[in-house]
Amino acid sequence: MEEYLLHILVLGAAGMIGRKLVERLVRDGRLGDAAIDKMTLQDVVAPHVPDSVGVPVTTVAGDFAVPGFAEKLVAERPDVIFHLAAIVSGEAELDFDKGYRINLDGTRMLLDAIRAVGDGYKPRVVFTSSIAVFGAPFPDAITDEFFHTPLLSYGTQKAIGELLLADYSRRGFLDGIGIRLPTICIRPGAPNKAASGFFSNILREPLAGHEAVLPVSEDVRHWHASPRSAVGFLIHAGTMDLAAVGPRRNLTMPGLSATVGEQIAALRRVAGDKVVARIRREPDPFIIGIVDGWPRNFAATRARELGFTTVEKTFDDIIRIHIEDELRGNFVG
Amino acid sequence: MEEYLLHILVLGAAGMIGRKLVERLVRDGRLGDAAIDKMTLQDVVAPHVPDSVGVPVTTVAGDFAVPGFAEKLVAERPDVIFHLAAIVSGEAELDFDKGYRINLDGTRMLLDAIRAVGDGYKPRVVFTSSIAVFGAPFPDAITDEFFHTPLLSYGTQKAIGELLLADYSRRGFLDGIGIRLPTICIRPGAPNKAASGFFSNILREPLAGHEAVLPVSEDVRHWHASPRSAVGFLIHAGTMDLAAVGPRRNLTMPGLSATVGEQIAALRRVAGDKVVARIRREPDPFIIGIVDGWPRNFAATRARELGFTTVEKTFDDIIRIHIEDELRGNFVG
Numbered sequence: 166m167e168e169y170l171l172h173i174l175v176l177g178a179a180g181m182i183g184r185k186l187v188e189r190l191v192r193d194g195r196l197g198d199a200a201i202d203k204m205t206l207q208d209v210v211a212p213h214v215p216d217s218v219g220v221p222v223t224t225v226a227g228d229f230a231v232p233g234f235a236e237k238l239v240a241e242r243p244d245v246i247f248h249l250a251a252i253v254s255g256e257a258e259l260d261f262d263k264g265y266r267i268n269l270d271g272t273r274m275l276l277d278a279i280r281a282v283g284d285g286y287k288p289r290v291v292f293t294s295s296i297a298v299f300g301a302p303f304p305d306a307i308t309d310e311f312f313h314t315p316l317l318s319y320g321t322q323k324a325i326g327e328l329l330l331a332d333y334s335r336r337g338f339l340d341g342i343g344i345r346l347p348t349i350c351i352r353p354g355a356p357n358k359a360a361s362g363f364f365s366n367i368l369r370e371p372l373a374g375h376e377a378v379l380p381v382s383e384d385v386r387h388w389h390a391s392p393r394s395a396v397g398f399l400i401h402a403g404t405m406d407l408a409a410v411g412p413r414r415n416l417t418m419p420g421l422s423a424t425v426g427e428q429i430a431a432l433r434r435v436a437g438d439k440v441v442a443r444i445r446r447e448p449d450p451f452i453i454g455i456v457d458g459w460p461r462n463f464a465a466t467r468a469r470e471l472g473f474t475t476v477e478k479t480f481d482d483i484i485r486i487h488i489e490d491e492l493r494g495n496f497v498g
Numbered sequence: 499m500e501e502y503l504l505h506i507l508v509l510g511a512a513g514m515i516g517r518k519l520v521e522r523l524v525r526d527g528r529l530g531d532a533a534i535d536k537m538t539l540q541d542v543v544a545p546h547v548p549d550s551v552g553v554p555v556t557t558v559a560g561d562f563a564v565p566g567f568a569e570k571l572v573a574e575r576p577d578v579i580f581h582l583a584a585i586v587s588g589e590a591e592l593d594f595d596k597g598y599r600i601n602l603d604g605t606r607m608l609l610d611a612i613r614a615v616g617d618g619y620k621p622r623v624v625f626t627s628s629i630a631v632f633g634a635p636f637p638d639a640i641t642d643e644f645f646h647t648p649l650l651s652y653g654t655q656k657a658i659g660e661l662l663l664a665d666y667s668r669r670g671f672l673d674g675i676g677i678r679l680p681t682i683c684i685r686p687g688a689p690n691k692a693a694s695g696f697f698s699n700i701l702r703e704p705l706a707g708h709e710a711v712l713p714v715s716e717d718v719r720h721w722h723a724s725p726r727s728a729v730g731f732l733i734h735a736g737t738m739d740l741a742a743v744g745p746r747r748n749l750t751m752p753g754l755s756a757t758v759g760e761q762i763a764a765l766r767r768v769a770g771d772k773v774v775a776r777i778r779r780e781p782d783p784f785i786i787g788i789v790d791g792w793p794r795n796f797a798a799t800r801a802r803e804l805g806f807t808t809v810e811k812t813f814d815d816i817i818r819i820h821i822e823d824e825l826r827g828n829f830v831g
Contacts, residue, residue: 261669300745312645314664314746321665325658331647332654336594412633413647 170202171195173403174238176229176275177249179208181352182293182395186247189396191215191222196245197404207238208250230271235278242282245289245403248275254297254319255359261318268322276329280338290330291402292343294415296388298324301458309417309467316458327415334407334414342402342410344473347390347420347463350428351487360455364389367425368432368484371443374497380449383426386461390420391486394475401473410471419469422462423480431480435488436496503535504528506736507571509562509608510582512541514685515626515728519580522729524548524555529578530737540571541583563604568611575615578622578736581608587630587652588692594651601655609662613671623663624735625676627748629721631657634791642750642800649791660748667740667747675735675743677806680723680753680796683761684820693788697722700758701765701817704776707830713782716759719794723753724819727808734806743804752802755795756813764813768821769829 173190177183187206192215195201204222206212211226227234229250239246250271251257257264272292279288297320298313313324323345330341352365356377363380364387370377390398398418407414423431433441465473477483488496506523510516520539525548528534537555539545544559560567562583572579583604584590590597605625612621630653631646646657656678663674685698689710696713697720703710723731731751740747756764766774798806810816821829 310645312643313661315661316668316745318665318669321661324661328646328648328654328657328661332651335649336651412649 169199171199171245172203172205172241172243173201174205174207174243174246175212175249176207176238176247177251178206178212178224179210180249181354182346182349182392182399183208183247183249184213185392185396186249186399187212188215189400191218191220194219196400205238205241205243228267230267230274232274235271235274236281239275239278239282239288242286243288245291246275246279247291247399247403248272249293251293252319253359254295254317257319257322258317264318264322268319269325272326273329276333276339280333287337287340289403289407290339290341291399292326292330292341293399294323294327294343294345295320296345296347296417296460296463298327298345299460303460306422306462306464307417307460308464331412331414335412340407341414342405342407343415344398344402344468345415345417346395346398347388347418349392349395350389350483351391351491353392353487353491360452363452364425364428367444368428369487371432371440372436372484372488372492372496374443376443376445378447379425379444380447380452381425381456382448382453383429384424385456386422386424387456388420388422388460388463389480389483390418390475391477391483393486393490394420394477397476398473405472416468416471416473417463417465419465419473419475420463421475421477421480421483428480431484435481435484437498439498440496502532504532504578505536505538505574505576506534507538507540507576507579508545508582509540509571509580510584511539511545511557512543513582514687515679515682515725515732516541516580516582517546518725518729519582519732520545521548522733524551524553527552529733538571538574538576561600563600563607565607568604568607569614572608572611572615572621575619576621578624579608579612580624580732580736581605582626584626585652586692587628587650590652590655591650597651597655601652602658605659606662609666609672613666620670620672622736622740623672623674624732625659625663625674626732627656627660627676627678628653629678629680629750629793629796631660631678632793636793639755639795639797640750640793641797664745664747668745673740674747675738675740676748677731677735677801678748678750679728679731680721680751682725682728683722683816684724684824686725686820686824693785696785697758697761700777701761702820704765704773705769705817705821705825705829707776709776709778711780712758712777713780713785714758714789715781715786716762717757718789719755719757720789721753721755721793721796722813722816723751723808724810724816726819726823727810730809731806738805749801749804749806750796750798752798752806752808753796754808754810754813754816761813764817768814768817770831772831773829
């Protein structure tokens with residue numbers, strides 16, 4: 166029996182989640198039931214191609230919001246498109262035009278380029294949205310039917326992307342699914358300057374033997390998922406039966422709701438007091454103010470019913486996954 | 499004491515609501531506390547200028563989604579902008595590109611043109627949105643925090659307009675307020691081909707001595723407001739203190755939830771059996787199917803708290819308002 170062969174396009178393949186998704190796809194050599202025949206990886210800088218790739222990989226470096234660029238990317242009719250390209254929240258807030266150009270215009274250009282192919286072309290489009298589509302005040306646990314009142318331009322642009330994805334899907338131009346990722350924890354790499362960075366910094370840095378600054382109080386609650394879970398969500402979104410989803414194409418992904426105090430208690434259980442002692446409390450009114458408007462907890466009922474699951478069951482698992490995947494099993498005790 | 503003088507710009511001034519708003523503004527000669535100094539009326543066709551106008555009125559005929567057009571409209575820095583211009587739902591569904599070009603691109607061009615003026619220019623922008631931002635299935639009464647999953651491109655474009663309006667307001671480029679109008683009943687003029695037309699047709703036509711077709715069952719429930727109330731909402735949105743509104747700038751307007759049977763009972767009370775006898779039942783599966791996805795009832799709590807009120811208290815009032823405002827007090831009994 167001849168197997169169906171997939172061409173996969175990843176936009177934003179050089180980002181943290183993009184790299185991990187590509188590694189997973191290359192390792193599996195397949196997406197769901199189908200073998201991967203070809204991969205195209207796009208980002209503003211040339212994405213890294215993992216070693217020992219069994220399938221042809223093309224990398225494309227360039228700004229995907231330049232007119233004509235998206236048309237070239239979809240000209241070869243990729244079967245599945247993972248759209249992870251975005252200007253992140255802080256930058257979209259500082260540079261209004263750039264945020265709208267990439268996050269709104271770029272996304273629309275992609276959807277329009279797909280539509281322009283016509284001739285029965287109807288790819289699966291997995292769009293990474295964000296819990297930034299929600300803005301305070303919130304109920305204790307945000308339900309799947311809670312409205313979108315973003316308090317950042319980034320969240321506005323993601324909410325618009327969700328609406329476009331749903332409408333283009335409804336019109337039959339593509340088969341879209343939008344997934345709102347929790348804050349990824351533990352985010353690997355150097356500490357970044359995102360206001361949310363401390364959620365990862367206070368775990369990753371102490372595990373590496375370095376001091377980390379905690380700028381908020383321990384009772385701050387937030388919504389987390391491991392990088393491994395995020396990749397799992399993307400894979401499931403790329404393979405699931407979308408007929409079961411219906412017209413409501415955008416879903417809040419499952420995660421763990423934890424306070425900073427619970428994060429630290431988990432670190433203590435997994436890595437011990439000496440590691441925890443590397444966390445230095447240094448309240449930052451600016452970050453406290455920003456974090457105050459963020460979601461704390463979600464029901465995520467619909468996504469769970471549709472088969473999205475986190476790998477981790479506890480925050481201890483989130484720390485263990487980081488030690489396994491990023492530290493080869495070792496931390497600085 | 500010198501009085502502050504207002505320049506008002508109305509986009510979509512030739513439409514049904516636009517005309518009624520302009521008539522009201524001209525009659526009042528003021529908006530809230532301020533006298534009107536100047537009015538600019540735009541539409542694709544030259545808007546009608548009411549008789550006995552006490553203030554200078556400029557009319558502009560042209561497509562507001564043509565690049566450069568919005569810049570010209572805001573160059574004179576109007577203080578209050580009523581943005582009623584739109585491709586209606588049926589047409590936006592039939593002509594995908596046209597709907598997105600006018601309803602999304604046009605709205606964005608307007609907001610960007612305002613932003614480009616800079617120099618402290620921050621007009622009040624009243625955006626007419628629609629209950630089409632909601633898509634079935636619904637709770638019994640849709641609350642103010644219910645999410646937007648439009649089932650039409652028109653509703654998608656309006657939901658995107660709302661998000662842009664809120665973000666541009668939050669960033670301080672303008673002072674926006676979005677109001678989701680109920681279905682206007684009784685819509686004056688000739689029967690139109692909108693799927694919602696029958697809600698007005700079955701009242702207006704019999705009152706004028708003509709037969710009307712009812713294509714759905716009498717238990718269909720929907721959300722209505724009179725044209726007089728719609729104009730009242732616009733005036734209130736143009737004058738209210740927006741500091742009290744905060745970042746959630748888009749509101750579902752109050753209305754009356756009524757079944758078709760209740761509409762007909764009101765017609766009987768106000769105009770008698772002979773008028774009601776002009777309604778002919780002719781079920782239309784196509785319209786039944788469309789109407790099935792429409793909202794039936796809203797809480798509209800927040801708008802009421804913020805001072806938005808309907809003129810009518812009962813459906814009888816809706817019929818009386820039509821007889822007063824459109825039929826000079828007489829109907830064909």
